[in-house]
Amino acid sequence: MSGLPIADGPAEHGPLRPIELATGAVLGGATVGLVTIGSVIPVAGALNLVAAVPMGMIAHRYRLRALVTAAVASALVAFVATGLVATVGLLATATVAGIIGTAKRRGGGFPAMVGLSILASALWAGFAVGMLQLFSSGRNLLFDNVRNASRGIQNLAARQQQLEPLGRTAADLTDSVLRWWWAWVGGSVATGMLATAIFSWFVLGSVLDRLAWLPGSDRLDAPPDERPIAPLPVTLRGASFRYPGAVREALRDIDLTVAVGEFVAIVGHNGSGKSTLTRLLAGLPPTSGTVQRPGSAGLGHLGGTTLVLQRPESQTLGVLVADDVVWGLPPEQAAEVEVEALLGEVGLNGMGDKETATLSGGQQQRLAVAAALARKPALLIADEATSMIDPDGRRELVELLAALPKRHAMAVVLVTHHEADAAAADRVIHLSEGRSVEFLPTWPKPVRDARRRPMGDTILELRGIAHTYNRGTPWEAPALHSVDLSVRRGEALLVVGGNGSGKSTLAWIMAGLIAPSSGRCELAGKPIAKQIGRVELAFQHSRLQLQKQTVGAEIADWGGRATGSGAVGRALDAVGLDRSLAARSIEELSGGQAKRVVLAAIVASHPQVVVLDEPLAGLDPAGRADIVELLARLRDSGLTLIIISHDVEDMSAVCDRTVHLVDGRIPAADSVSAMAAVTDQVTRQHDARPTPLRYQGDAAQHIEQGGR
Structure with a gap:
């Protein structure tokens, strides 16, 4: 299994691939939602036009089979939700979207679109006439009502001499239409479909062209391997991999063997090639070198290879915990899974009936492991599965993964950038710049230093804040209870909690993005809900906030239409990014760069307060140090920062005080001590000297020499 070619485009034959199924499910669901709202709410009828976009994207990127599958599944859901009219509308929308998307994908242009539209128009006309012919009783009842209405209009018009000819003409026209109904119905449907397709070519087609830059490939997609499923032992010899269009290899000359019963850790910094190595282990062939195994990798299949990924919520599909464990398994296999036993093994005892939406991040990762074990894998790969959970949860998850090869005939590969996670591994593979190395370069932690300017008066105040999700329903889940908190202008506050x-x-x-169930949250004495945008939020997953094609366009969009290239450049300067990055595609950014771009966009929007949700999540030591240094600069510029994180050790270098959140509450003792810390800080800060953030060890010299 070496040197197999990687297809540049989607395969035109064979069953639907996972990426086609997943995209069809998501975009099909969006179409159902748009059509349903457009059908139920009269003033929202325009959404039926927007509904063509998701289906058009499927046709534009994938095979006709993927579009047909998504359209049929969506139509069934729409029929249950809203009835026949919306279902027919959805299928008509899918037809037009399929014509435009297919013509765009195959490069046929306007003539091809017109040809396909004429064929589709004829088919829809035949369908409409056929349905009326088939249900003759309903047709006759409908026609009788139309004829009676026409006669009524004629009788009313006859009462006025000048209107009598008009009424007689209307009655004659109605009789003609009903006599030749098949021609009128068929012609109207065909004309409408053709006109809609031509109009959509210029409207929907331009939308698809603008969205063409969005990624639509599956990096785990591998050529078919018809051998029996047998992923272990797997041996890599001189394995290298280069992504299409890349100037250098992401992985070079890797020698590695993983056998049954092993717990192997792969440790490396961001961009070191860790995820690429997992893709080779999961079945993707190398571009050079060999990967040998007795059978196929069987990714996602019973007895094959399973993946537990970085973001637990992206792997959760079932509404209930028990449903999620067996989600996607054939009924006969799902019936054989001992769900409660698996949940007990991963530490989720008795939680089968609990909603997945109420689980914490650590519990969601445990659920992902349980779902993986339900497939009875020979190889389980945990790709950065510990990076988004708190230290206690990370330690417990590693202990769970380390124990699995001792209880099952399997191997576990843990991919991480935390050296501590690898302590329990049988073997540790270190990666740096795509190569296997003996040790990783170290990056010391930042040391706290004095702030440059004093804090001001209170700018953000929370009093009695409580919030319950799904309040008043059987699924209500309390999240916050009577939270009191005050934040000063220019302060850097750390909020920690599991x-x-x-x-x-x-x-x-x-x-201000959600309103609390009770209590008040005020910015400068006014409700924050009336000042949306004055407090900006940086998400834990930065990529979710980046919606434009390029970095410059993203920053300009946050700053408003008046933001020119100069303002974009200044925003990039503020976060330590080169101005040339403005032309870079969002898809080319690393995790650390994406976080900096979000911060640059926030700087361009001129907020009063910035809330950062887990800004260090998923970053290696070097990236973490970069972000901490950046936050220190933003704090010293006078920006108010509220940092929500479980990385207390790193964040203590930039934050003035720490508030602990425990089960939705801030303990009274913690609030008192925190406020005392602020008072002390305000007293001392006037004598603070404007010194830069310092680093332990040799890092200070590294920075002075222009490193990084």
Whole structure:
């Protein structure tokens, strides 16, 4: 299994691939939502036009089979939700979208679109006439009502001499239409479909052209391997991999063997090639070298290879915990899974009936492991599965993964940038710049230093904040309870707490994005809900906030239409990014760069307060140090920062005080001590000298020499 070619485009034959199924499910669901709202709410009828965009994207990127599957599944859901009219509308929308998307994908242009539209128009006309012919009783009842209405209009018109000819003409026209109904119905449907397709070519087609830059490929997609599923032992010899269009290899000359019963850790910094190595282990062939295994990798199949990824919420599909464990398994296999036993093994005892939306990040990762074990894998790969959860959850998850090869006939590969996570591994593979190395370069932690300017008066105040999700329903879930908090202008406040403690809910309330169930949140004495945009929120997953094609366009969009290239450049300067990055595609950014671009966009929007939700999540030591230094600069510029994180050690270098959130509450003792710390800080800060953030060890010299 070496040197196999990687297809540049989607395969035109064979069953639907995972990326086609996943995209069809997501975009099909969006289409159902748009059509349903457009059908139910009269003033929202324009959404039926927008509904063509998701289906058009499927046709533009994938095979006709993917579009047909998504359209049929969506139509069934629409029929259950809203009835026949919306279902027919959805299928008509999918037809037009399919014509435009297919013509764009195959490069046929306007003539090809017109040809396909004429064929589709004829088919829809035949369908409409056929349905009326088939249901003759309903047709006759409808026609009788139309004829009676026409006669009524004629009788009313006959009462006025000048209107009598008009009424008689209307009655004659109605009789003609009903006599030749098949021609009128068929012609109207065909003409309408053709006109809609031509109009959509210029409207929907331009939208698809603008969205063409969005990624639509599956980096785990591998050529078919018809051998029986047998992923272990797997041996890599001189394995290298270069992504299409890349100037250098992401992975070079890797020698590695993973056998049954092993717990192997792969450790490296961001961009070191860790995820690429997992893709080779999961079945993607190298561009050079060999990967040998007795059978196929069987990714996602029973007895094959399973993946537990970085973001737990992206792997959760079932509404209930028990449903999620067996989600996607054939019914006969799902029936054989001992769900409660698996949940007990991963530490989720008795939680089968709990909603997945109420789980903490650590619990969601445990659920992902349980779902993986339900496939009875020979190889389980945890790709940065520990990076988004708190230290306690990370330690517990590593202990769980380390124990699996001792209880099952399997191997576990943990990919991480935390050296501590690898302590329990049988073997540790270090990667740096795509190569296997003996040791990783170290990056010391930042040391606290004095702030440059004093804090001001209170700018953000929360009093009695409480919030319950789904309040008043059987699924209500309390998140916050009577939270009191005051933040000073120019302060850097750290809010810490375990997964599920309510940190993210608090962040959204402070940004005004959700209204608390009770209590008040005020910015400069006014409700924050009436000042949206004055408090900006940087998401934990930065990529979710970047919606434009280029860095410059993203920053300009946040700053308003008046933001020119000069303002974009100044925003990039503020976060330590080169101005040339403005032309870079969002898709080319690393995790650390994406976080900096979000901060640059926030700087361009001129907020009064910035709330950062887990700004260090998913970053290696070097990236973490970069972000801490950046936050120190923003704080010293006078910006008020509220940092929600469980990385207390790193964040203590930039934050003035720390508030602990425990089960949705700030303990009274913690509030008192925190306020005392602020008072002390205000007293001392006037004598602070404007010195830069210092680093332990040799890092200071590294910075002075222009490193990084």
